[in-house]
Ligand SMILES: [Zn+2]
């Protein structure tokens with residue numbers, strides 16, 4: 169649907185998306201007194217099935233196709249649109265790809281507390297405007313014209329081509345600079361009706377104190393090369409990069425100077441981090457460098473605080489935003505750069521509620537829509553991103569040398585041998601040595617890890633699905649082992665490989681680790697830090713206490729390690745690498761590699777050096793041994809062979825579908841019907857796995873059945889799925905949750 173500015177004055181009908189699970193928009197009549205004032209991107213109250221909802225106007229029309237009587241639009245909540253055309257276009261793409269209702273997507277993009285601006289005038293630009301060039305004809309016509317111009321007017325052709333390639337409306341002066349020509353050819357294109365010049369608010373210049381880095385920071389050659397590539401991208405208004413940099417290689421400095429460059433060009437920048445309170449040093453550095461030009465945007469903010477930051481951003485007071493995944497939506501005018509730090513982190517994907525979007529996917533589309541540069545960074549890139557870099561979809565930038573820190577730490581892998589006890593004598597001995605020397609210990613465990621894998625003590629194999637090669641999950645009910653990808657199940661009792669009965673049901677150990685530590689070291693100051701034990705926003709003070717040496721042993725999830733330097737930590741232990749390695753998921757190896765790498769990256773940051781201990785039942789597994797050796801590239805080569813052989817991402821997309829109902833039989837029937845309908849859908853290369861009972865099977869009184877789709881074409885599958893859900897209504901009480909590119913197949 170096109171959003172036209174034309175004819176708003178006569179528009180009588182507003183097309184509105186509502187925040188409900190309906191996959192369509194609704195038409196409302198614009199009352200007389202609101203005519204001429206309603207614009208796409210504004211919110212309005214609308215009557216909907218007996219309640220009053222806040223809906224988003226997504227388009228205006230002269231009349232409606234609806235045959236019945238239209239209800240009138242209620243109170244208009246915004247005097248100005250809260251989302252512009254690009255924002256609305258982005259919302260439509262997210263809705264389409266993630267099979268989410270448009271109204272839900274829009275509600276996720278704009279914090280509900282965002283109030284109407286106090287005055288209609290937008291002070292952000294001080295009234296100055298700048299000329300931008302835009303295509304005035306449809307794409308096909310422009311391409312035809314381009315062919316003709318090539319022979320007759322090469323400069324005009326070059327301009328037109330640059331404009332087409334940029335896919336945006338760049339400032340005219342920038343476009344001319346990119347092509348290197350005078351204004352005359354542009355004017356000629358305007359006269360021919362191919363290009364139009366539109367006025368947009370000009371960005372405010374950067375305050376002088378931020379124009380130069382205040383201290384001269386010497387970059388290594390690798391940092392310098394990476395930064396040059398990003399700068400070149402900013403100059404051209406496009407470019408997508410993967411910065412693969414070792415721990416302590418100085419990625420943050422590249423981000424800082426990249427953002428600096430964007431701001432100097434009058435553009436805005438977004439820096440996404442997995443979790444604000446766990447990355448205090450990165451936040452502090454951005455604050456120190458850019459002061460109040462930085463807005464923080466994270467889950468610890470109240471709705472009102474979030475709305476205030478949103479307004480500071482739209483007014484142009486904040487020019488750079490550091491935030492968690494939802495910050496990818498902030499309405500920065502003239503976006504130049506999006507940085508995604510620790511891009512491999514699963515927290516960039518929203519699990520619940522819909523839209524179940526991935527901020528990395530959104531960042532990529534948004535960068536394309538707005539002519540911004542995308543910079544993904546990680547020491548352990550996701551397999552998908554690294555694969556894309558190998559294939560040329562992302563430009564790979566590498567930092568291989570450590571910029572700071574002492575010698576690399578010693579890494580030791582301890583074999584757990586199927587024991588459920590995680591405080592092994594070997595580890596306890598090492599901790600005791602630290603306590604005596606007044607040094608600190610950091611222990612990582614993964615509570616999001618899964619606790620129902622079955623391990624054979626004789627042949628040392630975790631029980632796996634022979635078809636999918638993911639760990640099988642033990643279901644108490646019926647005593648079965650089930651594959652959460654294909655749904656097949658197997659009897660439990662004997663090892664599937666060697667027939668031994670000596671099986672270990674792993675996972676209980678993690679909960680007991682804290683108690684075991686307290687018992688073993690009664691005088692030590694032990695603190696557990698995870699989302700259960702520490703309320704949101706309290707990570708900061710705890711980490712500070714740890715830094716100051718007020719805690720001897722800190723026990724937490726791998727997130728603790730992100731971007732922190734603890735010089736007095738000389739021992740880092742991974743209590744069990746298997747909580748991730750035995751995940752019933754094809755990403756198990758990748759997650760394990762990341763966890764172990766984090767541990768290795770945390771140790772030895774100070775002059776005392778450090779030691780890393782990894783406890784596992786699979787000491788010879790490549791994800792563990794290669795992470796211990798800090799060899800990402802070899803790990804990638806191994807992992808990609810596995811992914812290719814089984815057709816997993818990046819060679820396919822998965823879609824997890826969960827059907828829920830209060831009635832057990834209806835839930836199952838709904839899943840079966842969906843399964844049949846999908847099987848007969850005319851989609852090439854679509855595999856439909858399941859349905860089977862989800863895990864957990866019953867949540868908040870709802871019975872849950874699950875299907876998994878494996879497809880090469882996510883867009884076509886999403887489209888087919890939407891059409892099908894429209895035609896094939898499930899029992900009215902049933903709910904359907906769709907998760908495209910899920911981070912995990914269980915939970
Ligand atoms: Zn066995």
Ligand SMILES: [Zn+2]
Nearest residue numbers: 633636651654
């Ligand atoms: Zn399977």
